[in-house]
Amino acid sequence: MDYGKNLYELRKKKSLSQEEVANELGVSRQSVSLWETSQASPSMDNLIALARLYEVSLDEIVGLNDTTNKIVYQEEPKFQITYKEDKNTIYRRDYTYLNTTKDLVLFFLSLFFFILALSLFLRAPSVIIEVAKVLIIIGNICVIIGLLIYPLYIFINIKQKLKNQNTINIEFYNEYINYKLNKFKEDLIRYEMIYYYIEKKDYYIVYLIKSNRIYIPKQNNLEIGAFLSKKIERRKRKKPYWKHL
Known part of the structure; x- marks a missing residue:
């Protein structure tokens, strides 16, 4: 994810040095430098800590408030998948x-x-x-x-x-995924917030930052795999959990 410039400008607005930010977050100054030069991405916990430190929203940090990055809600989804949770899924x-x-x-x-x-x-x-x-x-x-x-x-x-018997609806757009857990919970997930995905025989698992994940059944739609491979990184296996820590 390329939002290093935003992190740099927000830090300057607060008149903080990289070392001061590092001390507040409990990380090294080199980590802050890598984030601001887009050579590495902070974890979700660090993003939240940065948002609190700079007194801004997460959207502003990742650039969603920029008019060039706003989502166009009127477009039709490229693909749509609906499935009901069962013990296998x-x-x-x-x-x-x-x-x-x-x-x-x-x-x-x-x-x-x-x-x-x-x-x-x-x-x-x-x-x-x-x-x-x-x-x-x-x-x-x-x-x-x-x-x-x-x-x-x-x-x-x-x-x-x-017990909840949720029906999941997933819509794939050019800039984001609309993930509807039920009529009360809906998440818009930009592809920049996705770490990678892995492909199995009859489903995909998409991993977001900090190990959250989305289950996507193939449902005989082979085009979804090609679409995902253009948007995010594909891996053969899950990255070991302790490497996320």
């Missing part, structure tokens, strides 16, 4: 990959119990039979706990999300 969108810190912690907690169980099973043959029985019992308990933690977390979350 929720799982694909939210749990195919480790997308949040909570996902990461619970996944590795499950993995820890599996590794602990394996170590106990491997230890059992080398000790006396009474101790071996205890180790095997504890190992089986660890396996059960490992099977419950992360899968149960996913099951409960999917069940809660299914």
